[in-house]
Structures are given as structure tokens and as C-alpha cells.
Amino acid sequence: MGGIGQMMALYSRLAKASIRARMQYKANFILTVLMDAALFAMDFLLIAAILYRFDSIGGWSVFEIGLLYGTASMARGVYRTFGYELHRFESYIAEGHFDTLMVRPWPTLLVLLTRNLDPGRLGVAAQGGLVLGISCHALLKAGALSGGAMVYIWTLPLWGAAIFFAISLATSASAFWLTRIADLQVFTMYAPMTAASYPLGIYPASLRALLHTALPVAFAGYVPIRFLLGKGGSAFDLVTPVLVAMAALYVSYWFWRLGESGYQSTGS
Amino acid sequence: MEYLALEPRSQVMIEAKNLVKIFFVAKRFNGSFGAVKALFNREAREVRAVDDISFKIAPGDFVGYVGPNGAGKSTTIKMLAGILHPSDGEILIGGVSPQRHRRQVAKNLGVVFGQRTQLWWDLPVVESYELLAAMYGVDRERYLAAMKRFDELLGIGELLDVPVRKLSLGQRMRADIAAALLHDPPVLFLDEPTIGLDVVAKDHIRSFLREVNARGTTVLLTTHDLSDIEELCRRVMVVNHGKLVFDGCLDALRAEIGVPTQLTVDYTQPPANGETLSGLGFQVVDGDRARGPNSLTVAFDRALISASDAIKALGELGEIKDVHLTEPAIEQMLKQLY
Amino acid sequence: MTPTTLATYLTLFRKAYRKQLQYRAAHMINNFASAIFGFVYIAIWQSATSQGGIGPYNAETMTWYIACTQGLLWITTFLTHGLGIPEAIRTGAVSLEMMRPVGFFGYVMSREAGHNYYNLWFRTVPLIVIFVATVGMRVPAPADIPALVIAIVIGSYTGLCLAYIVGLAAFWTIEVRWAHYLNHTLVFSIGGSMIPIELLPGSLGPLGLALPFSSLVYYPTRIYLGLARFDALVVPTVWAVLLTVLCLSMTRAARRRLEVQGG
Numbered sequence: 037m038g039g040i041g042q043m044m045a046l047y048s049r050l051a052k053a054s055i056r057a058r059m060q061y062k063a064n065f066i067l068t069v070l071m072d073a074a075l076f077a078m079d080f081l082l083i084a085a086i087l088y089r090f091d092s093i094g095g096w097s098v099f100e101i102g103l104l105y106g107t108a109s110m111a112r113g114v115y116r117t118f119g120y121e122l123h124r125f126e127s128y129i130a131e132g133h134f135d136t137l138m139v140r141p142w143p144t145l146l147v148l149l150t151r152n153l154d155p156g157r158l159g160v161a162a163q164g165g166l167v168l169g170i171s172c173h174a175l176l177k178a179g180a181l182s183g184g185a186m187v188y189i190w191t192l193p194l195w196g197a198a199i200f201f202a203i204s205l206a207t208s209a210s211a212f213w214l215t216r217i218a219d220l221q222v223f224t225m226y227a228p229m230t231a232a233s234y235p236l237g238i239y240p241a242s243l244r245a246l247l248h249t250a251l252p253v254a255f256a257g258y259v260p261i262r263f264l265l266g267k268g269g270s271a272f273d274l275v276t277p278v279l280v281a282m283a284a285l286y287v288s289y290w291f292w293r294l295g296e297s298g299y300q301s302t303g304s
Numbered sequence: 305m306e307y308l309a310l311e312p313r314s315q316v317m318i319e320a321k322n323l324v325k326i327f328f329v330a331k332r333f334n335g336s337f338g339a340v341k342a343l344f345n346r347e348a349r350e351v352r353a354v355d356d357i358s359f360k361i362a363p364g365d366f367v368g369y370v371g372p373n374g375a376g377k378s379t380t381i382k383m384l385a386g387i388l389h390p391s392d393g394e395i396l397i398g399g400v401s402p403q404r405h406r407r408q409v410a411k412n413l414g415v416v417f418g419q420r421t422q423l424w425w426d427l428p429v430v431e432s433y434e435l436l437a438a439m440y441g442v443d444r445e446r447y448l449a450a451m452k453r454f455d456e457l458l459g460i461g462e463l464l465d466v467p468v469r470k471l472s473l474g475q476r477m478r479a480d481i482a483a484a485l486l487h488d489p490p491v492l493f494l495d496e497p498t499i500g501l502d503v504v505a506k507d508h509i510r511s512f513l514r515e516v517n518a519r520g521t522t523v524l525l526t527t528h529d530l531s532d533i534e535e536l537c538r539r540v541m542v543v544n545h546g547k548l549v550f551d552g553c554l555d556a557l558r559a560e561i562g563v564p565t566q567l568t569v570d571y572t573q574p575p576a577n578g579e580t581l582s583g584l585g586f587q588v589v590d591g592d593r594a595r596g597p598n599s600l601t602v603a604f605d606r607a608l609i610s611a612s613d614a615i616k617a618l619g620e621l622g623e624i625k626d627v628h629l630t631e632p633a634i635e636q637m638l639k640q641l642y
Numbered sequence: 643m644t645p646t647t648l649a650t651y652l653t654l655f656r657k658a659y660r661k662q663l664q665y666r667a668a669h670m671i672n673n674f675a676s677a678i679f680g681f682v683y684i685a686i687w688q689s690a691t692s693q694g695g696i697g698p699y700n701a702e703t704m705t706w707y708i709a710c711t712q713g714l715l716w717i718t719t720f721l722t723h724g725l726g727i728p729e730a731i732r733t734g735a736v737s738l739e740m741m742r743p744v745g746f747f748g749y750v751m752s753r754e755a756g757h758n759y760y761n762l763w764f765r766t767v768p769l770i771v772i773f774v775a776t777v778g779m780r781v782p783a784p785a786d787i788p789a790l791v792i793a794i795v796i797g798s799y800t801g802l803c804l805a806y807i808v809g810l811a812a813f814w815t816i817e818v819r820w821a822h823y824l825n826h827t828l829v830f831s832i833g834g835s836m837i838p839i840e841l842l843p844g845s846l847g848p849l850g851l852a853l854p855f856s857s858l859v860y861y862p863t864r865i866y867l868g869l870a871r872f873d874a875l876v877v878p879t880v881w882a883v884l885l886t887v888l889c890l891s892m893t894r895a896a897r898r899r900l901e902v903q904g905g
Contacts, residue, residue: 136420141439152424297389300387
């Protein structure tokens, strides 16, 4: 389908243009990226500081948590980079810009995504990659992880980003009815993305259940990694990230289209 | 994605059949839990934004869609573009329904919203054009030809490197119109494109639109500025309260209501008696007492008397200090239409 | 300070408070989402200390610790970005604000203090209520309460000063998001919001205890837990004074820069 190739070309053009525009204020851009990354790195260092004094958190050691933390950070960074405009969808409904998306010969979601990127967020992804890399190295050396497991783990951020994206898509689609969704996003995005960085086993049952169902971030890292570390679960857990990502995207996109056709009948 | 040509059937490019659009305006609740209260109370009143409108537009036509605010103009354009679904009725653009085939119709459509830009806000203008070219599958040759054309007619060249957010309203409008025409669509919709612009900018844009139409593009322009219509459209559709109250050529509209222009002249001293003016086709307007005894206001039909002739005639009555020309507001005009 | 200046400060305070009131419904709902962060960190500490604590910090006290810092963050750290100064610079409104007869520092601070006061009742208190209802919180000893109140006031003031400094930096660098993030990073790490400062490894502990970030949530929480009283007010008071001096001199420098640069 020529469409996909065209979309990729468009996207890479957008990426280059976005970066060029931001590099106009080079010093500030770099500083902001570094600070953003530092903020996230700091969260992990705090866990490391806790584990400096205490043995484990829920039976997970510092590098084991590093696997969770790293994959979640990478997924988060990738999602925030490419899903930038989706994350800010609220203004399209509140200020009536959604019309401009509808006059293009493409699905509105695609038009939305190609309006902007936030390459600065890749700093968070890079920081996550660093944490993940260090943790993998340490666990490999200690024999707790096989090489194959390590390769598999590096593919997780892609599915994690897809799951975050799906949750964001459903949340943003709610804007068709609620208009303002910034507060909802704290519930559906910020809190779960943070919670996914640590072993879900330590959370109260209700929170755990939520993160395995309506906001399935558990499958972005925790579920497969728990199995790979021999802490529970089954081999099936290794395919759950893909399955959950696909299902979540399907459902969310259906919800988006529902909101879109509602918009077309009521106009706002 | 190829550029699909639409086949206009029997000389009709745009066809609207018995269009109706009903909005339900829900009762609003104030206070902290307004949104929750609204969910439980479904009282709503019916608003017919578009009430049985039908028309046919031939290829190459330049049609003006006029009406006061809230008359249903924007709603109609949105339905034509596939943004809104009509409550009843049908639309065909080049024989294709924008409701059923939004994306296919969109390939052949250029849309300009007066209040909102479609350009990429943080990027230089040229990037928007390149992105749009990629999006619509415009090859390099056609792209360069289009850019050259836009520079000659709209002066786009000087704007290319400026980030969109730094453009003035007039500049942004020029850039937006060029963007809408980049893929050379056979149909162009403009929703209030000259709103808020100064006279020079309006002029620039109007001459460009004339060029565009001369090349064969079908243009539908909504506005509530009558001079836009005078300058550009051969055909006018007047809409009020969701109904089409006039559909015909501009001359016919002029004949029905005369399209009177008002000219106010301030003299250095009280002018001579204006009785002679009525014989020449002027109508003295009495209501302007506030300007004082040194000024005189007349109404006349610009189709019969040019502005310079009018000023000359009024100059006979005394030494002119200042001249003001006002166009009739659309509301006044419409009142005369009933 | 003249009576009219004080009256102006109070008016700004009240206006800012009222302006926030319109969002209270959304914020109340938002508080439940914020609480989730608290639950995450509490869960981390409860599992870390499941085999025993260190010093006064065990599963129970760390639960109270996190609940307390999470509440206090809303009146010390989660403030308007740069106290609204970068935005005022961007729109040009800052020239007007600097022209007012009341000092710019007082103007901005009283306005944001009003916002903070709103946050106290509609963010901090509801959060505390949620934590009390879910994980339980210790009631502070009556003897500790005066010191606690003073510590919270100083902490809030210090937080405002730090945000003010971040905001003023916009006079020189325009984009200050990085400084905003840096401020948050420091509060979360050596400011003791996530981990008691003395548990930080190496010399970070002593360093953190001496820096102004500790005034925001750490020292007030120590008093709340009954681990300190008026001794926990020494460092915060010193920093409050130092930061005030810094803010005032930076304001003078910013005003000079504005006069040179224009609008």
C-alpha cells in the first residue's frame, strides 16, 4: 500500500522539520531535554538509594527493578515523542480545530499525529535505555538473565509505547464528549505510567487489578519480565504485550471513530 | 495515493438537495457539577441551522454564500466538506457524497477557514507546503510550478522562512489559501477568508481568487462582507435563518435591492442645498445630524454612479474637507429583501 | 509597608484564591488521581521496610511520611510555572506589572500565595483526608503543632521563593522549563519528598539537610512525625531570609534589564 510508504516519508519529513525548528533555540532545547531526562533518572536513583539501605522491594533487587523502570521509561519517551499531538488533543475540541483535521484525505488520527512531534522527549527514552542497559548488563553477569531474554526485553518498549498510545487514544477520544480531559489524563496516563515502573506485586489488589485490565500497563513490562526473572507467571506471558497492545489499539480506535461520527452529527 | 479526477456529471460540480441540519442545544447548567447535572437532564431545544436548502453549482463557477451571523453559512460549508452530516438531504461533489466518501472528496477539495489556520504552527511556512505536498502526493514538478505561481500572484516567497505563528493575519491568510490550492483541487471552499483584514490585504487576496477561478477552479465563498461579493462573484446565494432567500446572479440581486452605498462628505463650511442631487440619482440621508451642519450623507447605487462621479457631484456643493464611503451592512440589505 | 500596600497584597491574595475556586470540581476529582502516586510510593516503602526499618523509619512511619510529603508538595512545589513570570514576559504584561507602586516581588508573591492558600484547602487537605481514610495517618502531638504550622508556612514561603527565582530567570534566558524541572528534581531527591534525607547515601544526606529544598517538605514532615520540633526550624528560617534577599536583589536586576531592553 503506497499509503504507508507515503506516511513514513511524511513522518520523517515532519521529524526533521520539528528538530530543525527546535534547534533554533539550541541551548534551551538541549537543557530542557537534559533536565527532563534527569528528572526521570532521579526517580530511579531514588529507588537505588532505598535499595542501598534495604534488601529488596517486594522481592525485586535494584537491577531487576531497573528492567521495569527502563522499559517503562523508554516506552513513555517514545509515546510522548510520537503521540505529542494526541496527548494535547483537548485543544482541538475546545478551540474547534478538529475541523481542520477532517478536510484532509486521510483518517483524522493520522492527520493529527503528523501535525507535531516532540523529539525532546526522546531524552526520557534515552535515559530509560541507559537504566535498562546497565540493569541488563548486571543481571547477565550475575547469570539471572539469558542473552535471549535480554534481546526480548529490548523489544518491550515498542509494545509498551503502543499500550500507552492506546490508553491515550481512548482518553483523548473522551474529549469528544467531555471536552476537557487534562484531569482524566492524570488518572489514565501519568499515574499508570509511573506505577508501571515498579513491581506491581507491591500494590494493593484493587490497583493491581486496574493496571491489568482497564489500564493494562502491567503488560508493558511487569508481566513478561516477572516470568523471565523466574518470579512467577508462565511462558504465555511473553506474548501478552503484543496481544494486549493490539487489542487495546483496536478498542481505542473504535472508540475514537465513535467520537468522530458523534462529532459529525452534533458539530461540537 | 493518486490524484483522482472527479467527473462532473451534466455540468454540475456541487449539488445540494434539500439539506437540513438540526442541532439540539441542551439546557446548560452552571456551577461545579454542571456537567453531571446535564447528563441527567435531557431538556433540549431544536435549532434548524439549515432548513431545506438546495442548489447546483456548475464547474468553474464563483459563488458567493452570504448571510448574517448564525444564518447557517458555516454549517453548510462544513456539510459540503464532510465535516458535518446533514440531518436530512444529500450532497454530491463531482458525483461523490462527502458523507459517504469523505476522504475521496477531500482529495479534490481545498478548504480555507478564516478563523483557523491549517498550517503547522511552529514550523516555517515552506515546511507546511512540503508536508502538504507529501500528504496529497503532489510531485516535485507540480509543487515547484505551484510555488512559482503563488509567489507571482500572492507574494508567498517572502513568507516561506517565517514560522507561521509569527505571521500577521493578512500574511497567514495568503499562506493558507496557497496551502489549500497546492494540490490544485477542482473545488475550493473559503469560509470568511477576508474577515479582519485591511483593505490592501483584501485586495491582494481577491485578485488571487479571481486568477484561481479563471483557471477553472470552482469557488464557493462564504462571507458577510458584501464588497467581497461585488468584487468576485457572478452568482450569489443569500441565506437567512437557515433558508435560501435568494439565488441568482449579482445583477439580479442589485436590481432587487439596489445595493446602495453611502457617502458622507464633510465640508469646510455648510454646503449648498442638496436638492439637485436627487435628480442625479442620489438620495439624501437625513439621519446623520450628529456630524453637524457641515456634513452631508447621501445614498446611491454604485452600479449607476461611480464613486468618483459621486464625489465630483458632491464637490459642486462646497469645498470638501473629508470623505467617507460606507458599504451597506448585510443586515440592512436583507431587511430590504423581504 | 504602607497600609495601602498591605491592602493591595490582600486583594491580590483573595483574587487569586477566588480565581482558582472555579476549578475546584475538576481539582477534587484530580486529587484521587494524585493519591495514586502516593499509594505507589507508600507501597514501595512498605515492601522495602517489610523486614524492618532503619531508625525511626519503618513501614508505619514511612507511610505517614509519604502521605505528609505528598500533601505538602501541593503548597510548596506544584506551583504555577515560574509563578507566572515567564508568561508575563512573553505577553509583555510584565512591564505593566513592574510599574505598579507595590514592589514586583510582593505583587507576585501575594498573588501566588493566594493560589497556594487555595491549594491548601482544595489539594493538600483533601489528599490528607484520602490518605487518612485509606492508609491511616498519625495525629501529630499537640505540643508539636505550633512548630508544625510555622514549618509549613516557612516551607510554603520558601517554595514560592524558589519558583520566583526560576521565573525571574526568564528575564535572561526566556525559556525556563529546564530550571522548573531542575527545581522539581531537587525537591524530589535531596529535598526529601521521596526518601528521608538522612538515608541518602554518602555526603548527599548532610548536603540535603543544609540546602533550602529541605525546608519545603522534609523538615515539616519531621515535626509531624514527632522527630523534631523547633530545632527543625533553624535551617528553614535561615534560608527563608537568604532567599528573600536573593529574590529582592534579582528583582532589582530584572527591572534594570527591563529598562534597558524595553518591553
